Amino acid sequence: MPAVRSLPLRRSPWPVAAITVASMLAVVVLLSACGRSGAENGGHGAGGGMPPAAVAVLAATPVDVPVVYEYVGQTVGSREVEVRARVPGILQKRNFAEGAAVRQGQSLYTLDPASFIAALNRADADVAAAEARAGQASRSLARLKPLWEAKAISQREYDDALSADQIARADVKGAQARRAEAALNVGYSKVEAPISGVAGRSQVSEGTLVEGPQTLLTTLVQTNPIKLRFGVADTDQMRWRTEIGAGTLKMPPGGAFDIEVKLSDGSTYPRRGKLLFADTRVSGNTGTVEAEAEVPNPDGALKPGQFVRVRLLGATRPQAFKLPSRAVLEGPQGKFVYVNAGGKAMPKPVTVGDQQGDGWIIQQGLAAGDQVIVDGMARIFFPGAPVQVAAAGASAPAAGGAAPAAAPASAPAKVAANGASGATSK
DSSP, X not given: OOOOOOOXXXXXXXXXXXXXXXXXXXXXXXXXXXXXXXHHTTSOSTTTOOOOEEEEEEEOOOEEEEEEEEEEEEEEEEEEEEEEOSSEEEEEEEOSOTTOEEOTTOEEEEEOOHHHHXXXXXXXXXXXXXXXXXXXXXXXXXXXXHHHHTTOSOHHHHHHHHHHHHHHHHHHHHHHHHHHHHHHHHHHTXXXXXXXXXXXXXXXXXXXXXXXXXXXXXXXXXXXXXXXXXXXXXXXXXXXXHHHHHTSOBOOGGGOOEEEEEOTTSOBOSOOEEEEEEEEEEOTTTOEEEEEEEEOOTTOOSOXXXXXXXXXXXXXXXXXXXXXXXXXXXETTEEEEEEEETTEEXXXXXXXXXXXXXXXXXXXXXXXTOEEEEEOGGGOOSTTEEEEEOOTTSBOOOTTSOOOBOOOTTSOXXXXXXXXXXXXXX
């Protein structure tokens, strides 16, 4: 029997074609739906591109910006005096409370005055004796003078009488000087405060032999006003000279800075003072120039030895720009800001100076009227991205710490200058 050959089965192309056509129809329907959705959303969908980022802007306006320089300082008494006795003696009594305020001329210690009183009485007796001898010599000279004029006595006798009278008068002056010294020693037995101030700890107690000026009794510190000593870095002074020459920094007249004091707890001392002087020499150990200021301290709130932060007020940067810190960004080439240029966010490199509180002083890179973007940078994904100034009511804090509503692009808010407080030197 001949072999039977099976014929190959042939698939119909219609199922595959049907599936392909169905897929194409689904894509068309999906694209049509997306197109309608984009149209309903204002044309910003898949066919309309990325929507503009809502931002807030400030118009860069040059103003005189106060500058504050801050340094670490230490308080010292305006006058500090070591109290010592002028005469030796046994300490009999202490007449003050340690740590209490004393007045100028107030008795602080009493030395045993018995020996000084005895010396004064002896000096009084010496003065009386010298005056008696002087009187006798004067009378003798008066008797001999007519005889000398009548040639009844020799010249030598008259000269002897004249010399005796002169010596007696000199003895009287010497005795009077010794009596005055003895009287001073009696007064020096009471050790008095040379200035008004706060008394320190007593270094001696009752019954101690005080050896005169060699023995330190206590110290007095005048705390009203109180002085502040601090060091100004030499690099700061050189930078100041450069900026003053360039016209970007203006110092107060005569360098008369006002002084503000920040305490260790962060609070501000309520009274301001004045800068007294700055040394002409630079310390070889610290590289700083020593400066000294004075601040009123009537209630004794500041104590000698405190560490404080001394803030120099009065310098300004004329016609400078100041921006909030959040508006200044860091890039590979340095710091820059975004400005609104025709509805696009364009980067602009800037050179910053001092940082003051929550703002930067811009030294270079900005021009008056630049619309600097201060809010909404997170929605700017590339330079030149479209932006739209936020409608009124969006919060856009200004450089000076205020928070006005962001204005439309036609009338952007102006950059405000910050106050003196909160500024720090860089």
